[in-house]
Amino acid sequence: VKVPPELLSFLKEQDRFFIATHINPEGDALGSSIALSLALEAMGKTTVVFDRDSVPEYYRFLPGHERVISSASELKIMDFNLALLDCNVPERAGIGGLHFRSALVIDHHETEKDFGDIKWIMPDAAATGMMVFYLIRELGMKITKEIAVNLYAALAIDTGTFRYANTSAEVLKVAAELMEAGANPAFVANNLYETWSEKRFRLFIMALNTLEIRERVAFTSVTRNMFRETATSAEDTENFSGFPRMIRDIRISAFFRETEKDEWKVSLRSKGDINVALIASDFGGGGHRNAAGCIIKAPLKTAHENLLRKIRESGSIPK
Amino acid sequence: VKVPPELLSFLKEQDRFFIATHINPEGDALGSSIALSLALEAMGKTTVVFDRDSVPEYYRFLPGHERVISSASELKIMDFNLALLDCNVPERAGIGGLHFRSALVIDHHETEKDFGDIKWIMPDAAATGMMVFYLIRELGMKITKEIAVNLYAALAIDTGTFRYANTSAEVLKVAAELMEAGANPAFVANNLYETWSEKRFRLFIMALNTLEIRERVAFTSVTRNMFRETATSAEDTENFSGFPRMIRDIRISAFFRETEKDEWKVSLRSKGDINVALIASDFGGGGHRNAAGCIIKAPLKTAHENLLRKIRESGSIPK
Numbered sequence: 001v002k003v004p005p006e007l008l009s010f011l012k013e014q015d016r017f018f019i020a021t022h023i024n025p026e027g028d029a030l031g032s033s034i035a036l037s038l039a040l041e042a043m044g045k046t047t048v049v050f051d052r053d054s055v056p057e058y059y060r061f062l063p064g065h066e067r068v069i070s071s072a073s074e075l076k077i078m079d080f081n082l083a084l085l086d087c088n089v090p091e092r093a094g095i096g097g098l099h100f101r102s103a104l105v106i107d108h109h110e111t112e113k114d115f116g117d118i119k120w121i122m123p124d125a126a127a128t129g130m131m132v133f134y135l136i137r138e139l140g141m142k143i144t145k146e147i148a149v150n151l152y153a154a155l156a157i158d159t160g161t162f163r164y165a166n167t168s169a170e171v172l173k174v175a176a177e178l179m180e181a182g183a184n185p186a187f188v189a190n191n192l193y194e195t196w197s198e199k200r201f202r203l204f205i206m207a208l209n210t211l212e213i214r215e216r217v218a219f220t221s222v223t224r225n226m227f228r229e230t231a232t233s234a235e236d237t238e239n240f241s242g243f244p245r246m247i248r249d250i251r252i253s254a255f256f257r258e259t260e261k262d263e264w265k266v267s268l269r270s271k272g273d274i275n276v277a278l279i280a281s282d283f284g285g286g287g288h289r290n291a292a293g294c295i296i297k298a299p300l301k302t303a304h305e306n307l308l309r310k311i312r313e314s315g316s317i318p319k
Numbered sequence: 320v321k322v323p324p325e326l327l328s329f330l331k332e333q334d335r336f337f338i339a340t341h342i343n344p345e346g347d348a349l350g351s352s353i354a355l356s357l358a359l360e361a362m363g364k365t366t367v368v369f370d371r372d373s374v375p376e377y378y379r380f381l382p383g384h385e386r387v388i389s390s391a392s393e394l395k396i397m398d399f400n401l402a403l404l405d406c407n408v409p410e411r412a413g414i415g416g417l418h419f420r421s422a423l424v425i426d427h428h429e430t431e432k433d434f435g436d437i438k439w440i441m442p443d444a445a446a447t448g449m450m451v452f453y454l455i456r457e458l459g460m461k462i463t464k465e466i467a468v469n470l471y472a473a474l475a476i477d478t479g480t481f482r483y484a485n486t487s488a489e490v491l492k493v494a495a496e497l498m499e500a501g502a503n504p505a506f507v508a509n510n511l512y513e514t515w516s517e518k519r520f521r522l523f524i525m526a527l528n529t530l531e532i533r534e535r536v537a538f539t540s541v542t543r544n545m546f547r548e549t550a551t552s553a554e555d556t557e558n559f560s561g562f563p564r565m566i567r568d569i570r571i572s573a574f575f576r577e578t579e580k581d582e583w584k585v586s587l588r589s590k591g592d593i594n595v596a597l598i599a600s601d602f603g604g605g606g607h608r609n610a611a612g613c614i615i616k617a618p619l620k621t622a623h624e625n626l627l628r629k630i631r632e633s634g635s636i637p638k
Binding site: 160161162163164165167168169170172173175176177179180185186189190193194195196197198201202205208209211213244245246247248249271 | 479480481482483484486487488489491492494495496498499504505508512513514515516517520521523524527528530532563564565566567568590591
């Protein structure tokens with residue numbers, strides 16, 4: 001991997017960096033931003049790490065997470081160089097209106113936008129954390145334990161701890177180096193996957209009990225009653241839609257969350273080539289090919305039927 | 320890692336090997352056995368891979384799985400050298416009564432038994448597959464794609480795809496080498512985690528519905544009745560014991576599978592430092608620190624109480 005030389009010299013020459021990442025941050029956004037901040041500060045630079053949304057509770061195990069700020073109103077922004085990580089337009093970071101001294105972009109998402117004075121975009125990188133790893137090494141800085149944990153978490157979340165198709169031999173080698181620098185895979189995995197509250201798990205069981213399978217589509221749901229019974233809320237259902245994918249014959253998992261009487265927020269997850277973003281858009285929603293969402297207003301049974309009809313019409317599941 | 324020289328010379332000198340592994344085989348048992356068989360056959364040896372139980376359906380993605388046989392009645396056993404993998408007494412492989420020419424043992428479980436003419440026991444190895452990887456390399460044989468997939472699956476299953484505390488930098492480096500030799504992490508993960516039959520998933524939901532939490536221990540169970548109702552069997556419960564670990568406050572997950580009236584096969588999974596192998600051994604079982612098993616003969620409620628008492632006595636869960 002070749003880090004652009006102009007990026008390296010820019011980081012060496014400049015003194016103040018405003019590191020920003022996308023709203024609704026996950027492990028790669030946070031881990032790579034915090035790691036870069038730690039490395040630059042070790043070089044004697046001044047850095048700020050900004051996310052418009054605060055760090056979710058389950059990411060507060062990341063060493064240095066407390067340096068992430070959600071308001072920049074007290075800063076003289078014009079004195080800072082923006083370093084935009086894990087996204088490539090400032091609007092994704094909620095800082096569209098701000099004017100920086102200059103802007104650099106480090107990201108692994110494909111882009112057609114032309115933002116940034118120095119851009120390093122690597123769509124093939126499994127995570128922005130991989131890029132920051134190479135960057136820190138090329139800057140000649142030590143991968144400290146704190147940096148290692150942040151980058152390991154970044155790799156772990158974006159590769160599903162080495163289960164997704166973006167897991168390369170290079171990813172595993174970098175993960176091994178991060179372990180040698182002090183990252184603990186079990187610590188990271190426990191924090192990412194084993195921190196559900198008991199009530200969230202009870203709600204999860206309730207949702208599984210609603211499982212219905214029709215024409216290779218798995219339907220599950222959570223009602224407002226279930227939220228009340230378990231003292232949980234909408235955020236506790238994150239990832240619920242992914243579990244029925246465990247069933248071999250399932251092509252689409254459709255999770256229905258009741259928002260009001262006869263109104264359902266539907267999360268769609270698909271396997272392989274099936275494009276659920278297209279199906280969601282038929283209901284005014286959207287998303288990505290394998291993960292999309294929409295709202296359907298109808299009693300549950302009717303909502304199921306409506307969705308199933310659209311799936312049939314899309315022809316995405318062969319008979 | 321140092322492979323015992325006497326093991327290497329024995330494998331080079333001898334011609335016929337009866338590779339056997341434990342009953343109820345999982346990915347490490349099967350992957351390491353098939354990989355060793357493939358390597359020895361590439362050296363011109365004759366091998367048999369034996370498991371008293373047949374290969375579970377969801378492990379039939381392992382290349383070479385069709386070489387695993389479940390009956391040895393037509394073989395002249397005395398002509399074969401036994402290679403016992405991923406267990407260290409022949410009884411665990413259901414071949415207690417057979418007499419071989421000689422016996423070697425390759426295993427990462429702790430043992431106090433004295434079986435085998437040549438023994439290589441490495442309790443620190445994350446998987447028997449790690450040991451077989453070193454062995455094949457020391458034998459000077461190529462890690463073919465078929466061998467790589469088997470060993471990758473072995474590592475993946477025994478480290479929870481690199482989430483458990485036994486994941487070392489060395490494990491990740493070997494996994495990277497196996498990828499370079501042709502193993503595909505997403506292929507292995509899909510096969511390991513997204514190929515459940517619908518009836519297995521139904522059984523899983525039934526098991527979750529039995530969840531009881533007492534003193535940071537999660538109890539779940541499956542009865543013979545549930546097997547009948549869902550037309551499933553013991554092999555369908557693999558990994559069930561791992562799921563309650565998702566709950567933050569749980570320290571031990573104890574999954575009870577009814578084998579006969581008032582007899583339960585108990586799978587224990589723990590987090591962090593809690594050694595469930597010690598607790599299992601109090602009931603005549605064994606295993607690893609974070610994954611162990613035993614049999615408890617009692618009605619379910621009593622079995623729960625007996626286990627909970629031993630856990631309390633062990634002092635492993637602070638009040």
